[in-house]
Amino acid sequence: MQIPRAAALAALFLSLAPVAAGAEDVTLTARDGSLELSGNLLSFDGEFYRVETKYGVLTLDGSGVLCEGPGCPDLTDYVAEVTLSGAPSMGDVLLPVLLESFAARNGFTVARIAQSDMRFRYELSERDGGRLAGRFTFDLTSSSEGFADLIAGEADIALSLREVTPQEAALGREAGLGDLNAAGRSRIAALDALVPLVSASSTLTRIPLGDLAAVFRGEITDWSAFGGPAEPIELHLRSESSGLTQAFAQRVTPAGALAPDITFHDSDAELADAVADSPFALGVGSFSEIGNAVPLPISGPCGIESAATITDIKTEDYPLTAPLFLYLPGYRLPRLVREFLTYIGSPAAQPVIRRAGFVDQFPGAIPFQQQGARFANAILNAGGEVGLAELQKMVRRLDGHSRLTVTFRFEGGSSTLDAQSRSNVALLAEALERGVFDDRTLLFAGFSDGQGDATVNRRLALSRADTVRDAVRIAARTVDPSRITLQTEAFGEALPMACDEVAWGREVNRRVEVWLKQER
Incomplete structure (x- = not known):
């Protein structure tokens, strides 16, 4: 790519992060001399410079420019740095254990340097040569303080036991962080429950x-x-x-x-x-x-x-599931940090999460033969519009399948997937990209609550199943469609997981399950 074009495209990478208090003057010059930009260096992630210029905050590829000025980083001994702030129950055990496991798998030694019980850092050094590669600083206070630090630019990642509030999201927009509710701005590290x-x-x-x-x-x-x-x-x-x-x-x-x-x-x-x-x-x-x-x-x-x-x-069948969130900034984090975040969601990390005492997100399969209690509830709680023929149709369709623990539910009164389900889209898409379900059939089965007309509910359930299937298909960008069959079906109110008489029960019942056809 030519440098002038890279500079023009850099304007598309407007950073959403607030200006760092310690920003310093730099001048970035294209190697062929065709471009020169001056401003305050906000960050360098080992690959890209983020600079506040008279044109706004720009992100430029470091391989195409030369840096001059007091703020220029040391390219030879670059150290990836990140600050994580927020919930102690995430930073006490879960993330340190994951970080130590990540380091061991990637050839790093780890040193923990404590300032207090609630503030410490991990330094990752290359096992061969001992070069310092990364500093992960933890400041453990509360979920609210984590968001406050992220919004103030004092942290790069907020650790939270709850979703961002509307007030915090508004403050984030005012501070230039963009939309903290947008896709990609949060990840779920593990699951817990109240x-x-x-x-x-x-x-x-x-x-x-x-x-x-x-x-x-x-x-x-x-x-x-x-x-x-x-x-x-x-x-x-x-x-x-x-x-x-x-x-x-x-x-x-x-x-x-x-x-x-x-x-x-x-x-x-x-x-x-x-x-x-x-x-x-x-x-x-x-x-x-x-x-x-x-x-x-x-x-x-x-x-x-x-x-x-x-x-x-x-499966989120339990109504008080509590995901553990990592909220991310609107700018690129260093490669080492990005690799750690990718590791958290990988299959290799899930046993580590379980050993730390939390619930992992690795998809499990529940055989059809173990669905007896659910089918018994379906029979006992079937309404006037769900007769024996409908139940028999559902059982015949699901026979020969296993239910995956990846389930999709929606925010109250909307067709928007809730936070855990948005994470499940990425989780299932990643599994498809790894070929876990090659030459298999996945059935996205839509269910509804029992309020209103059964025919309308079945139609709504099918629409939700189609929406989830399409979201997974779009997210799984590298999947060869010929290697996997994705089907949808709707059973409406035929298989309640909770009582329709209460609001929380109706929310649990409105869902899309994923069933895997068993191999012969």
């Missing part, structure tokens, strides 16, 4: 989600409401700054404030221990840190229960 917890001596064996919300709003205060003794319910949550607590408040008590007498804890382990020690305690903790407490299934008025299991968290 789980109701009681002690082993509690008589409670399940809890309706509506009652759980009412308890933490202060509307139900005594165990007698659940058939227990006339004793007050002791409430436990993570600290108010925790992303898990914020996610719980957003998803379970959006219309009401939390009760005033909640005991807040600084860690998931502390919360689980406190609940386990009291027969009158009720807490909401994380699936990854249950300790000696007892997790409760969530129930609905129709009798269907949903428990936090690895399979149901992966």
Whole structure:
């Protein structure tokens, strides 16, 4: 590519990141002398310069220009640097373990340099020669502080136990970060879940989600409401700054404030221990840190229960699944950092994630023969418009298939895929590109809730299945279409996963499942 053309195209790479406080003057000159640009160097990722110029913020390929000025980086001993800020439960164990595994696989040695328990850095050096290759700095505070640091330009990646809020997204746009909700601006490192917890001596064996919300709003205060003794319910949550607590408040008590007498804890382990020690305690903790407490299934008025299991968290059949997010800036990160992010989503990283105590995203297969409980629920909860013939048609169509744990659901009241499902599009597309399903058939099966006309619901379910299939096909850019068969089908309201009488149950029921045809 000619340098003048590269310079012209550079204007298309307008950075969305705020100007760094330590920016320095540089002059970039094309090697043939045809172009010269001066400005403040915002960053250099080992390949590209980001410079604030009178034309705006431009990104230029470092191989085509010469750099002069006090801000020019050392090209010989370049060190990739990145700052990650946010949720401690992600930075304490998960990401360090992944980083150490990534380093071992790629020929790096690792040194951890601690400034405090919550602030430390990892230095990756080449095993042969010892050259320092990268610095990964962790600043662990909370999900909210992670977003604040990303917006202020003090961090490159925000670690969050919840999605970005509309207010944070607006602040990001004002700061020049662009749309934090856009495709590619976030990745899911692993999965967790919000789980109701009681002690082993509690008589409670399940809890309706509506009652759980009412308890933490202060509307139900005594165990007698659940058939227990006339004793007050002791409430436990993570600290108010925790992303898990914020996610719980957003998803379970959006219309009401939390009760005033909640005991807040600084860690998931502390919360689980406190609940386990009291027969009158009720807490909401994380699936990854249950300790000696007892997790409760969530129930609905129709009798269907949903428990936090690895399979149901992966499929999002459990309604309080909590993805662990990495929110990214609008500019290129150094190659070493990009390679680490790619590794996090790779098959090689998934066993590491499991060993760290979280739920991985590797697609599993649930054989048709293990679907008995789901089919029993379908029969027990079939409405007047779903007769035996419809159920038999569904069973005949799915026989000979296994359900993959990759499931797609939608944001409330819309046809937009939710955050976990957007990640699943990339996950399934990557598997297709690796040839995992070559010469196989994938069936995208659409399901709906039971509200409204069954024929209309079936049509909507098919439309959603077509949308998901097309999204996966577009994302799998390198796949030879002749190597894989992608089909769609719709069964409407024939296979409910939760109770349609409640809003959260309807959200669970509106989904697209992926079924893999078994090899003969």
